[in-house]
Each structure stands twice: as C-alpha cells, then as structure tokens.
Amino acid sequence: MSGLGEHSLTTLELVLEWQSPEARHLERYLARRVNLWRDVFPPGLKEVLLGKSVGDTVERIYQPGDAVPKHDPKLIHNVPRSRFQRRTVGGRAIEPARGRFYPRGMLGDMLGVYPQDSRPGRIIELDESSMVVDLNHPLAGRPLTLRATVKDTADKVTETGGRLTCWLEEIADSGPGMQCRGGGHPTSFDLQDGLHRLDETEDSRFYASPRIIGHVDAQAGEFLKETYAAALSTLPAKAKVLDLMSSVQSHLPDHLDLHVTGLGLNLEEMEANPRLAERVVHDLNAAPKLPFPDKSFDVVACSLSIEYLTPPRAVIAECARLLRPGGALMVGISNRWFPTKAVRIWMDLHEFERVGLVLEYFQTVPTLTDLRTVSIRNWWRPEDDPHIDQTLTSDPVYVVMGTVQG
Template sequence: MALTLRWSSPGVEHSDCQVLQGINLQRDKLPPELEAGLRDQPHGTRVTHRWEHAEPLPRYREDDVLDIPDSAFNRHLRRRIIEPRAGRFYPRGFIAGVRGLLRENRTPFRVGSVGEDTLTVDLNHPMAGRDIELQARALDIRHSRRSGTATHDLVELAAHNGPGMQARWRGQPTDFWSDAPFRREDPAPDTRFYEKPRFVQHLDRAALAGIRRLYGALVPPESTVLDLMSSWVSHLDEVAAPTRVAGLGLNAEELDANPVLTERLIHDLNAEPRLPWDDVSFDAVVCTVSVEYLVHPVEVFSEARRVLRPGGRFVVTFSDRWFPPKAIALWEELHPFERMGLVVEYFLAAGGFGGITTWSLQGLPRPPDDKYADRLTLSDPVFAVWGHREN
C-alpha cells in the first residue's frame, strides 16, 4: 500500500509518499474513510480523504511549546560543540531534564527561536495541527486468513520520521546559515576530485525509476532542458521528445558517454556559479543527486532562474547517498526531511520562483539483484524540491 500525505505550509506545497509492505486491513488501523473505499477493490484503487487540523494525527498543543533556559541545551552532548539554531531539529536528549526527558531520547524536537538567555522549543509532532489530505493506494492485494487486533496505525507510519520537518516554524526562516555550513572535508578544486570517470549509479534502480517518472511528469514534451552537474546518465527517459539537452558537468568522458545530451560543457559551479548561457534559454533545469555539493547554492539557483523561460521549472532531486569529502558540512548534520527545507530556503533566497513544492518517496522494495540487497531491504529514498520561474 502507498500512503501519500499532501499538505501545505506558507508558500510551499508538500507531498510525502510512504510505501508500506504487508498491510492487513483486518489487523492494521486505517481511518474508516479510507478503509471502506479499499475493501474488496482491485489493486490500483485509490481513495483520498481530507481532514482539518490533522485529525488522525496528534493535535497541536500550545503547552508543548516551552521557553527554557539557554543553559538547558547541552552543547557538549556530541564530540563537538553544537549551538541551537532557530527552526532546526535536534534529538530530545539535547534538553535532557526538561519535562523529565532522558539523555538517550532521540525523538526530534524543534528549536523555535533563540533569545539571549532563553530558547523556545516545540515538542509537538512536526505534522501536528496541519490540514492534511491522505491518499491510500492498493499496490498489490492478497487474501489472508490472519486476523486480530490492530498492530499498526497506518497514518502514524505515513507521518513517521520526517514529514513536517521540511516546513518553516511558524513561517519564520530556518537558520541554516550559521556555523560555516558550506565548509567541506575536501576543499580542493572539484575538477581534481572528478578528474577520473566513475560510471557508477549512485542510487538503486527503483529509486532512479522514481526520479525518471518525476521528471517525466514535471518536464513538458519537446522541452529544452539543462542538466546541471550532469554525468553519463541524465534520467530524462520519460520526458517526451526533448528538443535540446545541455549537460554541464566536470568529467568529459562521462559527458561524452551520455546519449541524450545534445551539447556538453565542462564547468565547475563551485569555482564560477554563473551559467554560460543567455537569459531565458531553457524550458526546464534539472539537478540530480548533486545539490549537496554546492558551496554557492543561492547564486546557482539564481542562475537557474535566469536561464529559465517564464513558467519553466527547476527540479532538484537527491537521496541519502553522496561523496562525503565533497558534500557541504551542513548536509550530513540535517535530517533528510530538513534537507528538503534547506533546498526550499535556497529557492526562496534566490527569489523569483513560485509554485515551490517538496516531494518524497520512501519504502519501495529494493531490487533483489541490487548489490546492497543482502544488507538493505528498502530502496534508496527519493526527495525532490522544485519551483517555476515567475516572470
């Protein structure tokens, strides 16, 4: 079963899909508005219902928003000093002692605001109090003789460990900018790191298929497309008849092996963020599993907007795999859903983008012939953020 949460925050739309295996409607708990529409229906059936104030999820409680002394945040809980930053999430162990919380508690809480001597912290579920639309889709149906009391709350599973964390706290910008976020383990020129071709797929086949479907849905037919930070594959297979695909990357041999590119350019965006194309040159810009390497992201996003035609989309996709020496330090510090929030802030800081949307896909089974299938049962998660040029 695929459960998709759709919701919104100020200026941003969100869609989070969780694929759940082995669901039993006799045993597991699903809201009756959805369960009734799925029973005795064929696979592929979709049922959607909308609730105000996240009725199937925990209610938002104002008494779970606390002002605590700044000293209650344990900056030394880990190997290095960690400062609390407005809008960011941290394990509750960082404020052990507040409301009896234990140091071992890893459930996330949010720092709402940072004062001189106090912190405002929010212990609510990140989805608490939001209006939500939930879609359930039966992917495969098998008859089972098992029954019994409910063992899983499916809505809780759909909203578990991430959804809501990509949105701002009460509409205020999240502080992703403190603490030298764009430093890297390997500050040497990227041209040196990517000098030798690798010809590797960074994600498993199911995750890449999800990215291809997404690009096919978001990039119009017969488009001109810029593939930023490109390689030997552009994942544009489901884009209908693109008329031009320009690839900007760092390894000539990999770009030459990419069959969909109609033009190729070696260009280091971390050395020179400006794109060597005229204004309004492309119908779409895509960036696949590479945004975590940008040290001048706002400048690059501004450039993506400049080369887009009005209404053209910039689509950024990523996962939880990267080259650690070249990723910015902040990336590894963030929860995967916070990374979507970071990319949203890139769009907002660049300016001129509308229709900003976040999208996530998790829980697909890993292909059995994947090289990590003996260690990982699930496909790599896919996260995406996109927006269109407004004018």
C-alpha cells in the same frame, strides 16, 4: 479474491498531501504487508478500503486534529539554553539553531521528555540565555489529504500475532513537516561554516577520473524520472533542458523529446550519457556564473548533486536567470553522496530538513514561485542491485521544484 476483507494482507501506496505557507508538499510511502485486521489506520481509512481491489484508490481528508494530534500550546516550553545537550557527530559539534529540529532528549529537562527520547522537537526562538522549544507534531495544525492505492492483495492463511503497525505514524512521524519553516521565519541553517567540506581541494582534481556508475538504485532513478515527467508533461517538443552537475545519468524521462545540455566536471562521464546533445565542462564551485545567456532554457534539473555546492544560493539564482518565463527548476536529492565533498551542514540534517534547506535556497530568489516538494520512500530495492544484501529498501527520493514567474 473479490476484494479486501478483514483477513486480507495488502500492499498500499499511501500519498499524503499538505501545504505550508512556503510550498505544496506530496509524500509517497509504500506500506508493505498491511494487516487489515491487526494494524491501526487513520480514522475512516480502513472502512473505505474494505471491498476494494488491486488498482483502486480511496481518499480521506483530515482537518487539524483528526489524524495527527492538534497543536497544543502546552507543548511549547521556554528552556534555558544551557540545558541543550550538545553532541558531536562525525567530529562536528551540534549547536542549537532557530528553526532546526533535534531529538527531544537534546532539548533539556521538560515534563515527559527523557534523555533517550528521539522524537523531533523544534527550537522556534533562541537567544543567548534561553530557547523556546515546540514539541508539537511537525504536521500539527495542518489539513491533510491521504490517498491509498491498493497495489496487491493476498488472503491471510493464519493469524499468529506479532507486529502491529500504525500506518499514519509510519508515513507522518518520520519526517513530513520538517521541511517547512517554523512560524514563518527562515530556518537558521549554518551557511557560514556549514558550507565548508572535509576535502577542500579543487573539485576538478577529485572528479578528474570518471565514475561510470549510478548514484542511486534503479528504482529510485525511475522515481526521479517519474517525478520529473509529471512536472514536464506540458513541455513542447525539443524543449531545452540544462542537466546541471551532469554525469552518466540525467534521470530525465525517456519518452519526452528534449534537447538536453549537460554541464559537469568530467567530460568522459558526460560522453557516456546518451541523453545529452551538448556537453559543457564547468566547475560551479570555482565559477558559479553559468556560461549561458538569459532565458535560454525551459528547464534546469540538478539531480543528486546539490549537496556538493559551496555557493548554492548563487547557483540557484543563476538557474533562475537562465529560465524562460514559466520555466521549471527541479532539484532531486537522496541519502547517498561522497562524504568528503558534501558540505558539512548536509550531514548534520535530517533527510526532510535537507529538503527544507533546498527550499530555503529557492526562497532567496524572488522570481521562483509555485514551490513544491515530493518525497518517495520505502519501496523495494531491485533484486539485482549490488547493495541488496545491505538493505531491501530502495534509496529515498526527494525533489524540490519551482517555476519562474511568467
């Protein structure tokens, strides 16, 4: 076919870029089986897509209120704290906290809110008797840049009706915006009780037996590599990289000539990792101080493991100490972990709030600047993946990055 038309089906990679006072944010989302005739698109996007072919990219810039509803002061409510509908998840009571998001149905009796309402609302102020609740869209008031790349196309043979998709809702109503602070105040994550775990036995015992497996599917692993590669493209040959909480996979780009030191809890796992030039066995929860001199690495990468740290802020500060001026700290996360060893707060949070938690860790270190986040969601799971019978969707990937001041 010559190009996209009203009767085309297509797959689009949607990329949403926006900025908060704390960081720059990039959200990648695979829009599958897009129906150009039936579906709903952000203003002007469909018009610039028509006639485009596989590989073409279009871009639209939206001012506040153009694509998501503008910020409305009428959606901010003062509610008695007693109206908070407490719930228990996994044996843990969910309590209100400033800056946190909750399903609107938990936030009390407000006009237009019903108990089953799962849309996010945020507590922006909280005291012993009341809470101020913001029901605005998490991206309200922010300029947005949206790019769409045509990945494949097909002619639609018939139109039988059925599902209609609003593509901006698909990408923007499922978490973006929830990773930033509310009103410039640090989010009140429970870092006193929330950093405890169900299994408090020594980590060296839990990890004594090797697990020679990957922790995300192959597609998610490639996206981690791809995101790291974009951040490390200017590194010199033989740049020194610390693979923190290392295991059988480092998720570092294969084409870069790097000298990689792995630090983890199981030597056999690290010996199975061909990317490592050096291996150090070290328990960060028992001893958060890292056994390396100041400014000894160009990059520190921690992949799919930060949820196990009980002193996370101390470890992030140590990472910054180890980095040379201009060095990068990169933390990759997903939605799979060992539940008994992950800290409790991790399981309380929306996936994008977990990104916000890691951002808060970064912001406790003054030397970490140029903070960025990336999310990658809704890609196809590889057909040979052992979990393909449970879900067709690849594991989501989130990365938080920062640079040490030069």
